[in-house]
Amino acid sequence: MKFAGTDRYVASDELTLAVNAAITLQRPLLIKGEPGTGKTLLAEELARGLGAPLIPWHIKSTTKAQQGLYEYDAVSRLRDSQLGDPRVQDVRHYIRRGKLWDAFASEQRVVLLIDEIDKADIEFPNDLLLELDRMEFHVYETGETVRAVQRPIIVITSNNEKELPDAFLRRCFFHYIAFPDRDTLQRIVDVHYPDIDKDLVARALDMFFDLRDVPGLKKKPSTSELIDWLKLLLADQIPASALLERDPAKAIPPLYGALVKNEQDVQLLERLAFMHRRGNRA
Structure with missing residues (x-):
């Protein structure tokens, strides 16, 4: 066997x-x-x-x-x-x-x-x-x-x-x-969504890995949460262009509730986005 x-x-x-x-x-x-x-x-x-x-x-x-x-x-x-x-x-x-x-x-x-x-x-x-x-x-x-x-x-x-x-x-x-690398995650996504737009996946993976790299994040998003997030992006017909912003300090991902699962991490992302906007105005 x-x-x-x-x-x-x-x-x-x-x-x-x-x-x-x-x-x-x-x-x-x-x-x-x-x-x-x-x-x-x-x-x-x-x-x-x-x-x-x-x-x-x-x-x-x-x-x-x-x-x-x-x-x-x-x-x-x-x-x-x-x-x-x-x-x-x-x-x-x-x-x-x-x-x-x-x-x-x-x-x-x-x-x-x-x-x-x-x-x-x-x-x-x-x-x-x-x-x-x-x-x-x-x-x-x-x-x-x-x-x-x-x-x-x-x-x-x-x-x-x-x-x-x-x-x-x-x-x-x-x-x-170990947490999958990008190539392995791409294969996992292909198994679940074989017909998904490749550009959407590429941008989603960019944002996903950037989010996992945010310093101080209490709970990093997992593989299963990535799959759920992609399902929501497809259901809401969110285009790849909506994920152009890769820097998690500048934007909170759309439908972030599938990726971020506690209020401390939401507040952290909101503070990073606010600090970036204030820095731009300055």
Whole structure:
């Protein structure tokens, strides 16, 4: 099973090498990078490219590792026992399988996405060490051991909100998705908008990279935000000539709300534009 990108996902040579190395080593692939660089999309397109089912597990701050294995609903069982429900005789009625169980039980090799693992508690990665290493776990309520029928391809994403434990990192193959260069971004745009005006794209990329270079910007616009911005430019039929002004200190990009996502950065751009206008008048 080899991954080489898809018609909807432009993968660099380094990323392709990392994906295939993780598959060969049978290690989880830990992907880091700026938000919006396509980490989650990688897992989706990896599954599509390999013709494998995708099992996504989106992590929240309240997510516990045990939820990925299974959850035992003792409260429902107690309530049913009080009502005389005969199902209480079989504890399996009160066990809800988690995403790892689904992945382990699949007859077909799947891609398991553990998305934004850094959102969870710091102990979350450690609590999955044994299960990800041995590809099995024990169900204490039934006494059974669940083992992977086919070892899943595991993709773990992180936005670097917190450091991950060394013991966990040792079990992963790591890759950092660097922000794409201009040529790669051009290819990504071509995938999403094959018929877009080339002059519009060229000017949009000029303005986009200038915006990312503004000193003091709290959140730089990402690849996904560029795609959204281009979609708006096309929908509003904004011509390439409207993007002639490349210096972000002189003009705020049209429809900037797709690129700039907090008030501090908006105020920074407005101050730069104001200072430039005042300098011109002087």
